[in-house]
Amino acid sequence: MKTELRFAVAGRARFLSHLECVDVLLAAFRRAGMTVALSEGMRPKPVISLAAARAVGVASEDELATVRVVGDPAPEVVADRLKATLPNGIEIRSSRLSPGTPRVVSARYRVLVDAAPGVLDAGIAAFSAAGCAPVERRSPKGTKLVDVAQYASAIEVVDGGFEVEVAIVQEGTARPEEVARALTALTGAEITVRGITRTALRVGQQVAATDEGPEERDT
Amino acid sequence: MGTPLLEAKIESVLAEVQRPSRYIGGEVNEVRKPDATVRVALCYPDAYEIGISNQALQILYALINDRSEASAERVYTPFPDMADAMRRDEIPLFTLETWRPVRECDLLGLTLQAELTYSNVLETLDLAGIPLRAVDRVEGDPIVLAGGPSASNPEPLAPFVDAFFMGEAEEGLLAIVDVLSAHAGRAERLEALAALPYLYLPARGRRPVERLVYASFDVATAPRRTVVPYASAIFARASVEVMRGCTRGCRFCHAGTWYRPVRERPVEDVVKAGLEQLGCTGYDELSLTSLATSDYSGIERAISEIKAIRPELHLSLPSNRVDTGPVAMNAAANSRQGSITLAPEAATQRMRDIICKTITDEMITTAIEAAFVAGYTSIKLYFMIGLPSETFAEIQGIVDLAFRAREIGRAHAGANGRFTVHVSASSFVPKPHTPFQWEGMASPEQLKIKQSYLRRAINGRQLRLSLHDVRTSMLEGAIGRGDVVTADVIETAWRAGARFDAWTEHHDEYLWRTAFEQHGRSIVGEATRERDALEPLPWDHVRSGVTKEFLLDEWWASQAERATGDCRWDGCTDCGACEGPVRNRLVAS
Known part of the structure; x- marks a missing residue:
């Protein structure tokens, strides 16, 4: 199952690029002791996606990430653990079971x-x-x-x-x-x-x- | 924090430059202490992604910030697009943590890791609004301190630096913080700093200065919390320095002299520090670093204890001896076998004896075979060209070894198997404080002919070749052994627009050629000139601990094509490094 996270990006963190944001989230998962699942295939990649790439310099009150965490922890557990390990400027607003790939x-x-x-x-x-x-x-x-x-x-x-x-x-x-x-x-x-x-x-x-x-x- | 006006100006330019994350700070484990009474700006004079990967500055950052009254903040040389925008909008160079001007700090500490960053040192000072030359600085300007391995020949930067730190800074830098705490005025601070034996203050003349050895390396705990860089960093992994110093005695190697004697960190501390660092950074890779990690006597125990706790962890062991044991050790340390680097440095036994790289042809080929058997799909072989008394046989030897490695690869992976033999050949640049400090570099014409031959010969399936830019190697050679006139050359080149010389797209050879000519010199002349054994050298007043007599003996031994043993196993070589308070200290002993 996948978790859908809504989060905000503010302050200097808004100058992080889309790719840098993905890596910041992945490192935060690791610090929180959670493992993001890897895709199948020759070159496995973490199963995480950020919808609608945010332009560098643009702040956001509503970013959307979909992620699959090994062990399927409850969405609220994912959010709680992640809150403690994210850098300044990135803040989790809500989480829920992903109803599907967001469009x-x-x-x-x-x-x-x-x-x-x-x-x-x-x-x-x-x-x-x-x-x-x-x-x-x-x-x-x-x-x-x-x-x-x-x-x-x-x-x-x-x-x-x-x-x-x-x-x-x-x-x-x-x-x-x-x-x-x-x-x-x-x-x-x-x-x-x-x-x-x-x-x-x-x-x-x-x-x-x-x-x-x-x-x-x-x- | 910076003033609202300055913050607004910075945010405004960030919107127009490439990779603004280079300038924003705010990474995990960053420390902000806006109320500190002693403020130190630590600078790596290159782009963020290079500088943030430097382990030494991470160590010093943590040590200073552990002091209650002091703060360490970071600064890197703004990339040309950002520097131009800052000059246009009159934004002074600022620290990443608080966005306050660097000029307001008590001390600007520059690490000199490579000569090609010297133009960036001047660029950094200028952007900070600090007068380039120490003699022009006034009350209120920060003390400009430079350290790092390239400070071992301070003369090319002497007019721009208030004090050079010689040696390992862990303890000595805190003594400097004490001086800054105890004295407020610039003159009083410089007076007090002049009393420290490991500091060289050029304004007070070329007095002898002693390299400081970090005596507590093996007993002090390894740093735990390191700043986690944004995605662009060239190295993003946890790292623990397992050992400092190397006594293998490779005659071209500056670090092999500069960091003697050998000191090993206890395995327990390595394991604990590695796991804690992984926990607080979120990295999924741990590097056990040193000048030759496979020589660390506790390496096998460290690997097995770490893997017992984190079996999935990717452990990297850089700088390995070319032999089957280290290859097997690397393979055991990782579940996925990608690429392994082996550095024979020279392809013939004669040349390896000259440079004192005590490995044999058989050790090289069996190490390559062991790597393929272990499942590695990419073998990188590092060589140098332009070494002293090099002949065509050495160049052909590199070609032969590349093809031999491919044969071994095909024997294990099949003729069409997926593997690569990647040959890298850099140009030899003689360094101060090494037995080759008197040698001249090969001429650019010779290096280009050799590169051209390698390009033609190492060509085919499963073979790759990378070569270093001859122009920047020559510049490195011309600056690295320079004297105080070189400082004028550097300033002339910088004023003409030189910056980021280590970046091919920014290096402008013409600027440097013209700058050298304006001061009656040439890049090639300075780089290729062999120094006489009796000639005074610009760095003679810097006492590394290794005696000049030992270096001369080693130079002559190289001319006799005779290697010298490693004092850890083959008996003392009387280099002088253990004459001080610290001697070789191995975990096993």
Whole structure:
């Protein structure tokens, strides 16, 4: 059986990469005296996966890990033992028996920004009306246009910034800072991102959990 | 903690640099003591992933933090992208633990593990806002202390360092913390430090300085809590130093002279420390380290006691003698047999006699066979090229041995079996305080011809070859035996942009060539020049404990192609190391 853990990443720990987070969790399991099961096959890997890779620098109030622990300890036991061995900035929020492989369909973000009064309201109104909000995404592979409007919804102004729901689909997703850039483009006014926190991951219908077959470590 | 403004600036640049986890601290077993009255910043002048893997700094970090009034924090040289962003945003170099400026510490302790980090020493000082040259420092600037094996020739960094620590720092560094506690002013502190016989303060002239030997190594407990690095570290495993020093006497080996005499740690302490470290770090691998772990007289007992408690544990035993016994020992220590490293260093008996590597052809081939029989699928064979009086026979010997190893592998795994013979050939660089300190390096042209031949000859299925960059080897040779003029060269090169010279992608040979020329010298000239036996050497005032007469005798013995025995088994060689308060101390005895 697998355990599903929900945890938060805050402070300096938000600068850990996705892979580093996986390794931090694995070491915490070992310090807690728990063994993460290994997959079958020629190159066994720990059966642990983190859903929806978090960008480096983004804090999170809702990360989701699925893990199989040798001996099948109860989820609450796993959480309790893990709490004592995690480094500062990573905190277990809840645990339960995994109902199946999680399929994250969207993530909600809180984006703190510096912007003149009224700019965000105007930007959100323009965004709703636009229907298309292209921004450039640069990567080592090159530059491409991403239509943020395809993914972003439910944008609302909050204290110090805005919140946005971003869909995660097979074709891709939008990054919260890209939403801020789209708002900047639509208003022509400067919107500077000061910090991003993922506040929730929404999970769709889950594939039934099985203990058969290997599962690669999600890196 | 750092001021809110500084923290905000740091967080801002972290969002734009590669691997920001290099700068965040917060790892498991990190110690934060913001209220300490004596603050020490311990620096490995290279990237986090290199520096955090250094065992010596982990030991010193724990020792200082055990003192109630003192804190040790860590700092590594920011990678070029981070350094550029820090200069742009006027962020001073900060410690990982508290994000406070390094310049506010009482002492900046630099470990010198390799000459190619010297440009990073200047980069680190500059980013910290500490004047490069000791003579320009004023009240409020930290004391800049440098130690580690490369400090054994301090002259190339002498103008930049307030004090060099000679030898093993466990006890001596705490005496320095006492000085910092007892004295507040910079001048008073330097005055008090000058009284310690193992410290060399260049500003006070080239006075004799004695290497400090850690007398309590075999009785003090091995460190338990070590900082657990983030995933990028080159070594992420628990480690216990089972033995310090080596008297095998390999004539090229700096550590073989610098860490004499041999001291072994009791097996009980090794086992206890290893298990406790595993428990508080979460590692699934334990390394029993030393200069030659298979020589540790308690090794078999240590392995069997650890495996009895943790049968699944991966135990690594680095630096093994090339023989069947150590290979079998390695195999017994692990359930999964992957790769094993054997270091014949030279492929002919003549050359092994010259370098005093007392193993035979038969020992090498039987060790390779034993490794394949034990199930290892990758055998790494380490050699050096460019050794004194080397001929083509030595180079061909490496090729022959590689093919012989492949034959042995095929005999056990079949012609198409899954195994690799990995040959690594590094270029010999003469080091201070060794019998080869007078030797010249081979010329770059010679090294390149030899490398080229190896590349052509060691080519085929199941064979792999790796070679060292000749340019950086020559630079290492030119700096390592340098004098105080070399310090000017280093500063010139750094001012022109040299940093992270051990990283191929950042090393710029042109900068260094130009810097040497500006000071009337050349890299090749300095590296290849053989020193006269009567010529004063820049490190003559550093007393390692091993006498210059012994080193000369050994140099002459190498020219006579004659090996010298190991004093642990073959009688005293009168090297001088046991003249002090500490002598060889073996567990078995």
